[in-house]
Amino acid sequence: MIYNAQVNVMLRPAILDVQGKTVENSLHSHGHANVGHVRIGKHVTFEIEAASMEEAEAIAREVSRDVLSNPVMENFDVTVSEAAVEEAR
Amino acid sequence: MKIGVVVFPGSNCDHDAYYALRHEIGVETVFLFHKEHDLRDVDAIVLPGGFSYGDYLRCGAIARFSPIMREVVRFSQSGGPVIGICNGFQILCEAGLLPGALLRNRGLRFISKHIHIRVINNRTIFTGELAAGEVLRIPIAHGEGNYYADPEVLHELNAEGRIVFQYCDAAGNVTDGANPNGSQFNIAGIVNGKGNVLGMMPHPERACSPLLGSTDGLGIFRSIVRSLEIVAA
Numbered sequence: 001m002i003y004n005a006q007v008n009v010m011l012r013p014a015i016l017d018v019q020g021k022t023v024e025n026s027l028h029s030h031g032h033a034n035v036g037h038v039r040i041g042k043h044v045t046f047e048i049e050a051a052s053m054e055e056a057e058a059i060a061r062e063v064s065r066d067v068l069s070n071p072v073m074e075n076f077d078v079t080v081s082e083a084a085v086e087e088a089r
Numbered sequence: 090m091k092i093g094v095v096v097f098p099g100s101n102c103d104h105d106a107y108y109a110l111r112h113e114i115g116v117e118t119v120f121l122f123h124k125e126h127d128l129r130d131v132d133a134i135v136l137p138g139g140f141s142y143g144d145y146l147r148c149g150a151i152a153r154f155s156p157i158m159r160e161v162v163r164f165s166q167s168g169g170p171v172i173g174i175c176n177g178f179q180i181l182c183e184a185g186l187l188p189g190a191l192l193r194n195r196g197l198r199f200i201s202k203h204i205h206i207r208v209i210n211n212r213t214i215f216t217g218e219l220a221a222g223e224v225l226r227i228p229i230a231h232g233e234g235n236y237y238a239d240p241e242v243l244h245e246l247n248a249e250g251r252i253v254f255q256y257c258d259a260a261g262n263v264t265d266g267a268n269p270n271g272s273q274f275n276i277a278g279i280v281n282g283k284g285n286v287l288g289m290m291p292h293p294e295r296a297c298s299p300l301l302g303s304t305d306g307l308g309i310f311r312s313i314v315r316s317l318e319i320v321a322a
Contacts, residue, residue, distance in 0.1 A: 011192075015237065018197050067154075070147055070183065072190040073237060 002083040003048045003056035009069045009076045010041035044068055047083065056080050090317050093121040093131035095161065095177075097152050102138035102174065102294060109297040110135070114310050123155040132317050133170040134161055136177030138230070138292055148191060148233045149179035158184060170214055170313055171286045175231055178278075178288030187281055187288045188246070189238030191231075195271025199232040203303065204269055206277045206291055207257040210250045213280055214316035215287045218308050224261040225254075225305040227291040229269060234290040236272035236279075246279055254278035254289055 011017045017039045024038035046063075050056035060078045069076040094106045103120065111118040119129055123141075128134070142151035152158065158180070165171045165186055173181040181187040194200060208216055208223040219225075238246070246252050254277040258267040268275045270290075278289030293306025 015192065016195070018193050018195060022197055067150070068146070070150070070190055072182070072188075072239075073192060 001050060001052070001056075003050055003053065003060075004081050004083045005046050005048055005056070005060040005063075006079045006081075007044045007046075007060065007064045007068055007076055008041055009044065009064070009074050010039055011073055012075055015073055041074075042068075048080070053080065053082070090314065090321065091117045091119060091129070091131045092133045092135065092313075093119050093128060094135045094137055095121045095123065095157055096137075097123045097139065097141035097155060099141045099143055100137050100139035100176070102176075102292060105292070106135045106137045106174070106294040109294040109306065110310060113297040113307060114314060116314055121157055123152070123157050125157050126160060128157075128160050128164055133172070133313055134164060136161070136171065136173040136180050137294070138175030138177060141176055141180065144233075147183065149176060149181075149183040152176075152180045153184045162186065165281075165286050168283065168285050170316070172215060172309075172313065173286075173288040174292055174294065175229075175234075175290055178290055179233065181286060181288045186286050187279060188242045189236055189279070191233045191290070192235040192237050192271075193233050194231070194235050194269070199230075200234075200269050201228070201230040202269075203228050204291065205257050205259050205261070205267065206254040207261050207263060208253070209255055210253050210280075212250070213253055213284050213287065213312075215280070215309055215312050216253060218312040218315055222261060223308075224257060224259065225291075225293075225296075225308070226259075226303050227293055227296045227305055228303075229291050230295075231270070231290055234270040234272065236270075236274075236276040236290075238273065243273055246276075247274065249282070251280050251282070251284075252276055252278075253280055253287060254291070
C-alpha cells in the first residue's frame with residue numbers, strides 16, 4: 001500500500017524567524033498593516049510503502065524527527081493519507 | 090604525525106586548510122574523501138568550511154550521513170581531535186558531536202569580513218599555544234553562524250569552560266556591537282565535554298599567512314600539532 005506523507009517543518013516558536021520577520025516588515029510597507037506573526041518553514045512531501053496506516057505514520061514521524069528537522073531549532077507536524085490508486089502507480 | 094582534511098561535495102575551504110597545515114605549519118596532511126571509510130591513520134581531522142551538499146535541507150544536515158562521517162564520529166568517540174570550521178561546525182552540531190545549532194544570521198545577510206575573537210579557554214588542545222584573553226583577528230564568511238542552544242546547554246557550556254572563543258571588539262571587549270551574527274553569549278567556538286571536538290565559525294585557515302592579512306589563525310593549528318606531539322612523546 002502506498003501512502004502520501006506531508007510534513008511541515010517550522011522554527012520553534014521561541015526562535016526569532018528573521019526571514020519571516022523581514023517578509024512581515026515588507027508586507028507592512030506594502031500597506032498590509034493587519035498582517036502579523038509571519039513564520040516561514042519547509043513543506044516536504046513523500047510517498048511511503050507500508051502495510052498499514054499506522055506503520056506509514058510511524059515511518060513518516062521517524063524520518064521527520066531524525067532527518068527532516070533538527071529538534072534544537074525546529075518542530076514538525078506530519079499528515080499521512082492513503083494515495084489514490086492512480087497516484088500510487 | 091598526519092592530519093586529515095575531509096572533502097565533501099561543496100567543501101570550498103578544504104584546500105585552504107590543506108595549505109595552512111601542509112605549507113604554513115609543515116605537517117603531513119591528506120584529503121579524506123566523503124565516500125571513504127578509511128581515515129588513513131590520521132592523528133587529527135579537519136571538517137572544512139564550504140557548502141556541503143549545497144546546504145540542502147539544513148546546513149550540514151546531509152553531510153552528517155556521508156560514509157566518512159561514521160568514521161569521524163568513531164574517531165572522536167575514541168578521543169581523536171576533530172576541528173570543524175564554519176560548515177564543519179554546522180556538521181558537528183547536526184551530527185550531535187556538539188550541542189546546539191547555527192541559525193540564520195540575525196541581520197539575514199551573508200557576512201564575509203575580518204572580525205575579532207577572544208580566547209576564553211586556552212586549556213584545550215586547540216588553544217594551548219594561545220594566551221587566555223588573547224584577541225585574534227580572523228575572517229568569518231557565513232550566512233548561518235548564529236549560535237543557538239537551549240538555556241540549560243548554554244549554562245553548561247559556560248560553567249564547564251567549553252566556550253572557547255567569543256566575538257569581541259579589537260580591544261577584546263565582548264559586546265553586542267561586536268557580535269556579527271546574533272550568536273548567544275557571542276559564541277564563536279565551543280568544545281564538547283571531553284574537549285577533543287572544537288567547532289568554530291571563524292576561519293583560522295584563512296589567517297595563516299601575512300599575504301592573507303593575518304597570521305592569527307596559526308596558533309590554533311600549532312596548538313593541535315603541539316598537543317599531538319605531547320601525546321606522541
